[in-house]
Amino acid sequence: MTPKAIFAGLTLLAAVAAPFLVGPYAQYILAMAAIYGFVGLGMYVLLGLGGQISLGHAAFWALGAYGSAVLTVRFGVPFPLAVIGGAVIAGVFGAIAAMPALRVQGHYLAIATLGLAIVVQQVLFQWDSVTGGRQGMLVPRPSLFGYEIDDDGHYYLIILACLLVAIWLVRNFQKSFLGISLKALRSSPIAAQAAGVGRAYHLIVAFVVSAALTGVSGAFYGALLGQLSTDSFTLLVSLDFLTMAVIGGLGSIGGALVGGIFYAVAPEILRDFQQAQQVIYGLLLIACMRLLPGGLASLPHAVATLFSSRRKSPPENNSSVELEKLSEVGK
Amino acid sequence: MTISRRTLLKGTAAGLALSLPALRPSYAASEGVSDTEIKIGAFMPLQGGLAAGAAQYRDGAASYFQWVNDQGGINGRKVNWIAQNDSYNPQQAVAVSRELVDREGVLAVVSTLGTATNMAALPYLKRRGIPLIAPLATDPALNTPKDRIVFPLSPSGSTHGTAMAKFVAENLKARKLAVFYQDDQFGKDILEGVKTYAKQNGLEIVATASYVPSDIDVSPQAQQLRQANPDAVINSAIPKQGALMLIEAEKMGWKTNVIATQQLGDDVAKRLAGSAINGLYLELYSAVTAMKTPAVEQAISILQKYAPKTPAGYWAFMGMAGAKAFAEGARAAGKNLTRESLMNGLESLKVLKTGLVPPLDYSAGHHSGPTDLGYGQWQDGEVKLVRNWQE
Amino acid sequence: MLEISGLFARYGGITALRDVSMTIPDGAVVALLGSNGAGKSTLLNSIMGSIEGVTEGSIRLNGEEVRGKKPTDLMHRGVAMAPEGRQIFSDLSIDENLRMGAYLRRDPDGIRSDRDRIFALFPRLEERHNQRAGTLSGGEQQMLAIGRALMSRPQLLLLDEPSLGLAPLFVTQIMRIVSDINAGGIAVVLVEQNARQALRVSTEGYVMERGTIRMSGRACDLSKDPSVTAAYLGGN
Numbered sequence: 022m023t024p025k026a027i028f029a030g031l032t033l034l035a036a037v038a039a040p041f042l043v044g045p046y047a048q049y050i051l052a053m054a055a056i057y058g059f060v061g062l063g064m065y066v067l068l069g070l071g072g073q074i075s076l077g078h079a080a081f082w083a084l085g086a087y088g089s090a091v092l093t094v095r096f097g098v099p100f101p102l103a104v105i106g107g108a109v110i111a112g113v114f115g116a117i118a119a120m121p122a123l124r125v126q127g128h129y130l131a132i133a134t135l136g137l138a139i140v141v142q143q144v145l146f147q148w149d150s151v152t153g154g155r156q157g158m159l160v161p162r163p164s165l166f167g168y169e170i171d172d173d174g175h176y177y178l179i180i181l182a183c184l185l186v187a188i189w190l191v192r193n194f195q196k197s198f199l200g201i202s203l204k205a206l207r208s209s210p211i212a213a214q215a216a217g218v219g220r221a222y223h224l225i226v227a228f229v230v231s232a233a234l235t236g237v238s239g240a241f242y243g244a245l246l247g248q249l250s251t252d253s254f255t256l257l258v259s260l261d262f263l264t265m266a267v268i269g270g271l272g273s274i275g276g277a278l279v280g281g282i283f284y285a286v287a288p289e290i291l292r293d294f295q296q297a298q299q300v301i302y303g304l305l306l307i308a309c310m311r312l313l314p315g316g317l318a319s320l321p322h323a324v325a326t327l328f329s330s331r332r333k334s335p336p337e338n339n340s341s342v343e344l345e346k347l348s349e350v351g352k
Numbered sequence: 353m354t355i356s357r358r359t360l361l362k363g364t365a366a367g368l369a370l371s372l373p374a375l376r377p378s379y380a381a382s383e384g385v386s387d388t389e390i391k392i393g394a395f396m397p398l399q400g401g402l403a404a405g406a407a408q409y410r411d412g413a414a415s416y417f418q419w420v421n422d423q424g425g426i427n428g429r430k431v432n433w434i435a436q437n438d439s440y441n442p443q444q445a446v447a448v449s450r451e452l453v454d455r456e457g458v459l460a461v462v463s464t465l466g467t468a469t470n471m472a473a474l475p476y477l478k479r480r481g482i483p484l485i486a487p488l489a490t491d492p493a494l495n496t497p498k499d500r501i502v503f504p505l506s507p508s509g510s511t512h513g514t515a516m517a518k519f520v521a522e523n524l525k526a527r528k529l530a531v532f533y534q535d536d537q538f539g540k541d542i543l544e545g546v547k548t549y550a551k552q553n554g555l556e557i558v559a560t561a562s563y564v565p566s567d568i569d570v571s572p573q574a575q576q577l578r579q580a581n582p583d584a585v586i587n588s589a590i591p592k593q594g595a596l597m598l599i600e601a602e603k604m605g606w607k608t609n610v611i612a613t614q615q616l617g618d619d620v621a622k623r624l625a626g627s628a629i630n631g632l633y634l635e636l637y638s639a640v641t642a643m644k645t646p647a648v649e650q651a652i653s654i655l656q657k658y659a660p661k662t663p664a665g666y667w668a669f670m671g672m673a674g675a676k677a678f679a680e681g682a683r684a685a686g687k688n689l690t691r692e693s694l695m696n697g698l699e700s701l702k703v704l705k706t707g708l709v710p711p712l713d714y715s716a717g718h719h720s721g722p723t724d725l726g727y728g729q730w731q732d733g734e735v736k737l738v739r740n741w742q743e
Numbered sequence: 744m745l746e747i748s749g750l751f752a753r754y755g756g757i758t759a760l761r762d763v764s765m766t767i768p769d770g771a772v773v774a775l776l777g778s779n780g781a782g783k784s785t786l787l788n789s790i791m792g793s794i795e796g797v798t799e800g801s802i803r804l805n806g807e808e809v810r811g812k813k814p815t816d817l818m819h820r821g822v823a824m825a826p827e828g829r830q831i832f833s834d835l836s837i838d839e840n841l842r843m844g845a846y847l848r849r850d851p852d853g854i855r856s857d858r859d860r861i862f863a864l865f866p867r868l869e870e871r872h873n874q875r876a877g878t879l880s881g882g883e884q885q886m887l888a889i890g891r892a893l894m895s896r897p898q899l900l901l902l903d904e905p906s907l908g909l910a911p912l913f914v915t916q917i918m919r920i921v922s923d924i925n926a927g928g929i930a931v932v933l934v935e936q937n938a939r940q941a942l943r944v945s946t947e948g949y950v951m952e953r954g955t956i957r958m959s960g961r962a963c964d965l966s967k968d969p970s971v972t973a974a975y976l977g978g979n
Contacts, residue, residue, distance in 0.1 A: 046454035156468045157442035159475060171479070198842070205832040205843045212830035215793060216891070217815040217847040246450075248472040250443040 036181055040174035052177040052245050054285035057265065058184050059238035061277030062191050063231040064266035069277070070195055071227035072207030074131040077118060077138030078262045081111040081232040083254035085239025087145055087152055090160045090249060095151070100163045104183075104240040111236025112229045114141070119228035123221040130224070138259055146251040157250035160243045173245070180241050187234060188274055194230065195274075203227055235262075264306050270316020279318045384459035385689045390425075390682065391432045393452035395473065396465035397440035405667045406465055409488065410435045412671025413463040415658035416651075416679070426682045427689070433462065433675070442472030449473040453482050460485055460694060463505075463674030467491050467538075477501060483695055485681070486674025490538060495721040503681075503698055503714055504721035505674050507637050509538060513545020515635045515725040516586045516611045521555055523727070523738075524609050524633075526583035528558045532573060532597055533588045535562040542588040542613075558582050563593045574600035584609040587632075591615055595624035602628040614638060617728065617735050618666055629730045633738070636726035639669040639708045642737040643726075647707020673708035680704055681714075710741035744769045744899055744930050745790070746803040750810075752782075752789050752954075754796025759785040761954045763800075767899070772921065772931045774941040774962060776971075777951035783934045784827055786951070787901045790932075791824045792817050804899075818847050823897035825888040827904045827934075833877030837868050840876050840887055844894025853896070861890040864923060882913035889920065899930045906937055918944045942966040950974075 040048045060082065067073050089107030092098040098106060114137070121133040145152045152158055163170045163179070170176045194200045203223050205213040214220055243249050261284065269280020291298045309316055313323060384391035394413070396406045417431045425431065434456060438445040445466070452458045453476075460483040464470055467489040477484050478499050486505035487494050495508035507515070520526040531546050533539035539562060550557050559580030561573035570593055577585060578601075585601075587594050587610050594616045601608070611633040615621070617640065622629050639648045641664055651672050652664045662668050677698070682689060685697030698704070699716040706712070710722030726741040745767040752760035760782050767773050775783050788794040790802060793814045802810040804820055814824075823844075832840050841861065845854045862869035865886045871879065876887055885905050892900055902921070906914040914937060922944050925931050935941035942948055945962040950971060958971065965971050 044454070046450070049450055049454060157472055159472065162479070201835060201839050201842065202846065204834055205839075208832035208834045209830040211793075211826055212832065212888075212891075213843065215791065215814055215824055215826055215830070216843050216895070217818050218843070219815075246443060246446050247476055248443045248446040250441050250468075250472075252439070252441040253443040 033185075037178070040177050045173060048172075048174040048177055049245070050285055050289060052173050052180055052241075054282045055177060055180040055184050056238050056241045056245065057281035057284045058278050059187060059234050059241070059281075060262055061266060061269055061279075061281040062184075062187055062274065063234035063238070064262060064280070065271065065274060065277035066191060066194065066234065067227050067231035068263075068266055069271040069273075070200060070203045070207065071224060071231075073224060073227060074128070074263070075118070075134045075228075075231070076131050076256070076259050076263070077134035077136075077141075078231075078235050079254045079256065079258035080118075080134075080138035080141035081115060081235040082239040082242070082258065082262075083141060083145060083249075083251070084111040084114050084232075085236030086160075086243035086249050086254075087158065087239075088236065089240035090158055090243045091151055093161060094158070100165065100244065104237055107240035108233040108236040111239065112233035115228040115230075115232025116225055118232065119221075119225040122224040122228075135256070135259075138256065142251055142254055145254070152249075152251070154251075157248055160247050160249060162247065163241075163244040176245060183237070183241075187237070188278075191230075191234075191274060199223070199226060261302070264302055268302075268305055268309050268316055270318030272315050273318055276316045276318035279316065283317060383690050384457050385429065388429055389432050390429045390689065391434070391456060391458050392460050392462045392678065393434040393436065393448075393456060393458045394462055394464045395436050395438040395445045395448040395452075395469060396463075397469070398435070398437035400440045402440060402466070408662050408665070408667035409463070409465050409671035411659040411662040412651075412655065412668030412673075413675040414671075415654050415662075415668075416672045416675035418658045419654045420675075420679055426679055427687050429689070431679070434458070435463075438466070438469050440466055440469060442468045445469035445473045446476055449476055449482075453477070453480055458482070459689070459691060460678065462486060462678045463671055464488065467494070470494055474499070474502070481691060483691055483698075485678050485698070488670050488674070490541070492541075497719050500695060500719070503677065503695075503719055504712065505670065505677070505709060507710075507721045507723065507725065508545075509541025510545030510548065511721065511723055511725070512588065512613055512635060512637075513542040513547075513586070514549045515545075515723075516542075516588070516613070517546045517549035517553075517555065519633065519635065519727050520584035520586070520609060520611055521549075521553060524584055526555070526609065528556050528580070528582045529584055529586060530559040530561075530577040530580055530582035531557060531586045531588065532570075532577065532594075533560065533562050534590065534593075535564050539588060542586075546586055563589065565590060565593070567593055568596075570596045571600050573597070574604065574606070578604060578606050582608065584611065586610075587612040587616070589615075591618075591621045591624055595621055595629070598625045598628040598632065609633065611635065611727075614666060617730075622730075622733060630732065632730045634728045634730070634735065636728050636737075636741070637709060637722055638666050638673070640728055640735050640737065641665070642728065642735055643740055645707055645740070651708055669708045673706045676706040676708065677704055677712065680706075705743055707743070711743065744771070744805065746801075747786075747790070748801050748803075750786075750789060750798060750800035750802065752785055752794060752796055752798045754794070759796070759954055760789065760798075763951075763954075763956055765949055765956065765959070767930055767932060768946075770925070770928055770930055771947060772925045772933060772945045774938070774945035774948040774965075775932060775934045775951065776938045776941065776948060776965075777957075778974075779936075780953075781951040782954040783951055784903055785954075787824060787903050787932065787934060790817070791822065791901060793824075815847060818895050818897075821896075821898035822901065823892040823895045823899075824901040825892040825903065825905065827907065831876045831879075831884050831887050831891070833875065835876055837872045837874060837876055837879070837887060840891050841894050844891035845896075847895065854894070857894055857896060861893055864893075864920060865890055882909050882916070885909060885913070885917060886920070889917075889924075893924065893929075897929060899932070900924065901932045901934075903934045904936060905933070906935065906940070914940055938971070939966070 039051055067075055085107035088110035089103040092103040092106045118134050118137045122130050146154055163176055202218045206218055206223050265280040265284040268283055270276025291301055398406050417433045421430045436448045438448050462485045464487045470487040470489040471491055478501055483501050485503045488505055490509050492508055495504050531543055533543045559577045561576050563570055585608055587597055594612055614634055614636050617634045655664050655668055681694055681698035684700050685693040698714045702715045704712040704714050710724055713720045724741050727738040728735045729738050747765045750760055750763040777783050789798050791814050792812045798810055841858055848854055867883055905917050918940050921931055933941050942962045948962045948965040949956055950958040
């Protein structure tokens, strides 16, 4: 066994054992971390592999949440199918969001996603016969084969199992020819297109995969909370997702998961700071971009290189490209 | 982090095996009660459009709990009431409820504010068996609840309608009624109450007119109601359109008896309607300072001591009424305070009189908000008491 | 192989190519010389179909008009380009970079044998085939860029400034490789600043100036021409 495999195994063991060792609130936070893990994977596919920035992932999240909730509440679709349904709906909108890629280059695509996010939120808000509008929408507890999952700890284990499947799929995706082409496109758009890689097609694929993963997250989220309101899917949430991805680390799947855990746990740690929370996120974001371009996931490596100045092997991931793009968006 | 396919499969199998023997809910044993403290909480829109009212509501409840604690607490325990903001976002109300119950481990949720937010939190609280005491909201599920955990504070929509119709029929001898209402569930429930009372007592509803909250002109509705020549108008609108209706009537020189809900009983309504507010009757489901009862005098003095900047009025009295209801129930529950004994304690009171809201019916198997309301009238820019509710 | 006549290229109101005509015979190495901004890269991009502006005139590949076609169409017809500035995929491994070069091919066996051939040409790449391309030195990256272009098994290879920013030792090496490639029957268009080295491996040469062809001829003649010597060969 390599040290990596041992580490992965131990992490998995801890993840599975965790709900049995803690109280209900921590179980709820665990479930949130796993739910954000899907968003992290989605951001990894889009931003980490594809180098594309989305300012509208809250919309895919909302579509997954509302889509699956409407399927269960109004059409009596069983929960597992509703989750898939939420992913499909979000994925379709992911394709729509990426359509401008056929025409525009660079950051215009990010701005188009912002537009989509605003439209989706408004439509969900106004369409109150389906979504409950301002009143919000009640979502029943998740159920599996007729059994209601009443306990957040059990629900967490189900989400975790699905997350593992998603990790496996994303791993295969990034190793596939499609994934390599996507990375090539990010690494050098000119050379990739010179090699015959279709930019629009690959970006649309990245958006669809990313949106669908985010949609799954939304579906799980709605059922965990039991209530949806459009106020909870604002631009701020999209930006939080972006922050989460950068802080976790864009270069690897591990980074995506660390980001999800961070986003679920940080509000609990920063509880006493109240209004200052957003400021702290902002500072962390800047700190990560300046000092730790690989995100929190690269922290062990960064520390290791710090202490062994002779070992100067480059990090496995290269996130500086995306970070440059991010900082350009800010300009 | 990278995970090989084999590790993944192994882990999943191990996870499933581990979870099998534990397929049962595992909730915290804590019910928020220690030897010295009772922990309870609430959600309310402390940020957003309703923030000013919510802050007064919070101050009302908080000052009462402080007063109780200074008197030695409830059966020797101090009350720790945690009021959290939900920004009037139902989803956030659920998140706050989870925090209160699972993280803080509160005994009960007490003195919440907001219909949509309370409705959103209700399924969760029900599932966890957490008493929801004194939610300020208007929905049958919260005013005349089927769930045992809910102990209402305010009257249902139809009670408002019935109470207003009853007053104009009995005190003003009105036989022909006109109703101005909001075109949604809130307004329709009130209209339903008026209709029910009219049917039972042989009154005639000669005209109805509705509005939506974004309306800025209600003159067509005023014309329509006037043409029916009613004996009395039931103006069940929210302050803005309610005041606009009063102004239209004054402009037309239309003098008639008008009764409104207590929403038109504060300074905001007075500012909106100006002189047109004089003569307006109000149904009262919360104390007004004009009630010189001992309960109201005590409430004013508590407020002056613990929250001197908070005006004594609707919001503060409502908040305090909920706090008082909880304190009475907890006291009746005795030394062994649990969620179950708290609900038993509240139900043992049968009729709970806070003096700040009309009597609440908490008898076992039948919880309901007030049904017999008080009445007041705007005179010279002040609300005068016409008739108090029966204690 | 390739026949260009009367080619104009414009973008953003600028005429970057003016009445350019040029012939690339089968199996030739054609050096394209000229100062910065003379239009050399624009000409390559026009051939490849990757220019952002509009073109006029004629580009015939083996008799077929290909002006205005997309890069993938050109690749299908056996043209490949190694763009200027070593546009390699720095996040991808060397293997993956080469695999991307064969993006349009669907013959795994052929791809594998071509990869082995390229590794034979560039032993440094084989040693490090699993490493991230971004960790390679400048010269190695240039070799990878050429290798990647070769992975599409072209008949005509367009090399845009392969020696840019390289140490003299590497420049010589790259030129030797150009000869090797050409020995395998592949025609090469070589855009170079280093005219002396370029003409040494070329069969013919064109000199561009402000979007037009200033001069053309056999490489050995050009390298002796006093005006070329003065302008591009450092007056030697």
